[in-house]
Amino acid sequence: MLTEKQYSEIRNELLESSKPLFLFHDDPDGLTSFLLLYRLIGRGNGMMVKAVPKVDSRFIEAAKNPVYDKIFIMDVAMVEQSFVDEAKKPVIWIDHHQIIKLQGVKYYNPRESNIKDNQPASYLCYKAAGREEDLWIAMAGIVGDWTIPEFASQFAEKYPDLWSDKIKKPDDALFETKLGEIIKIMSFALKGPTSDALKCVKILTRINNPYEILEGKTPAAKYLYTKYEKINNEYAKIYQKAEKAITNEKFLIYTYKGEQSFSGEISNEMLHFHPNKKGKETEK
Ligand SMILES: [Mn+2]
Numbered sequence: 001m002l003t004e005k006q007y008s009e010i011r012n013e014l015l016e017s018s019k020p021l022f023l024f025h026d027d028p029d030g031l032t033s034f035l036l037l038y039r040l041i042g043r044g045n046g047m048m049v050k051a052v053p054k055v056d057s058r059f060i061e062a063a064k065n066p067v068y069d070k071i072f073i074m075d076v077a078m079v080e081q082s083f084v085d086e087a088k089k090p091v092i093w094i095d096h097h098q099i100i101k102l103q104g105v106k107y108y109n110p111r112e113s114n115i116k117d118n119q120p121a122s123y124l125c126y127k128a129a130g131r132e133e134d135l136w137i138a139m140a141g142i143v144g145d146w147t148i149p150e151f152a153s154q155f156a157e158k159y160p161d162l163w164s165d166k167i168k169k170p171d172d173a174l175f176e177t178k179l180g181e182i183i184k185i186m187s188f189a190l191k192g193p194t195s196d197a198l199k200c201v202k203i204l205t206r207i208n209n210p211y212e213i214l215e216g217k218t219p220a221a222k223y224l225y226t227k228y229e230k231i232n233n234e235y236a237k238i239y240q241k242a243e244k245a246i247t248n249e250k251f252l253i254y255t256y257k258g259e260q261s262f263s264g265e266i267s268n269e270m271l272h273f274h275p276n277k278k279g280k281e282t283e284k
Pocket of ligand 1: 029030075096120121145
């Protein structure tokens with residue numbers, strides 16, 4: 001757990017920033033961490049950290065841009081010291097991966113007080129931003145990172161149709177609820193060309209309730225939903241083929257070709273619906 005003092009330090013760093021640069025991991029936990037912090041102040045720009053989860057020389061040019069006065073890094077496992085040194089700006093790093101100590105960084109990681117405590121970055125950002133109306137965004141990130149927070153019951157009460165009494169484990173929520181569908185929409189929003197992913201991120205900063213996405217009511221929300229459906233079709237095809245490949249063997253190795261990489265997602269869903277198998281995805 002971070003302390004209340006730490007949460008308010010993060011909040012103050014945000015409130016006092018004229019224009020922050022946000023660097024976030026390109027998964028639902030990283031994305032929602034960005035949304036939660038951005039929505040508190042409505043200023044700044046976000047960039048995804050893709051491929052290698054490391055803030056390095058790829059981000060120096062953006063970091064040096066004089067329009068930004070501070071850099072926030074969320075849910076990225078590694079930051080290079082040379083990045084911090086060259087950026088010459090306050091760096092606030094909120095993470096829950098292995099502890100890494102750098103010079104000149106304000107570092108927030110719950111593992112520092114308890115090595116077993118790895119509450120997702122979105123959990124930390126929700127607590128720091130303190131906007132209860134963004135509970136659904138926090139839940140998407142936290143459950144998307146395979147964690148059920150203590151405020152899940154609050155979410156269930158507010159959005160009973162997005163949750164279910166049967167949920168015991170994070171994967172029950174991921175694969176058998178409407179919240180799980182929102183998480184998938186967010187995850188697929190980040191796929192494809194970076195420019196399109198960023199367009200989707202921008203749309204998400206302006207969405208005020210989960211039903212807007214699920215029902216695709218506004219043109220912007222519909223854009224997200226259509227992208228989701230398109231990618232999900234591809235996903236479903238590969239998933240069904242992989243499911244057909246299940247044999248009595250303990251391990252399932254399934255190889256596929258395609259535009260998108262779904263290895264993690266498919267393997268996780270297979271494990272949920274076929275818990276007696278040990279999945280192993282390979283990709284070509
Ligand atoms: Mn994470």
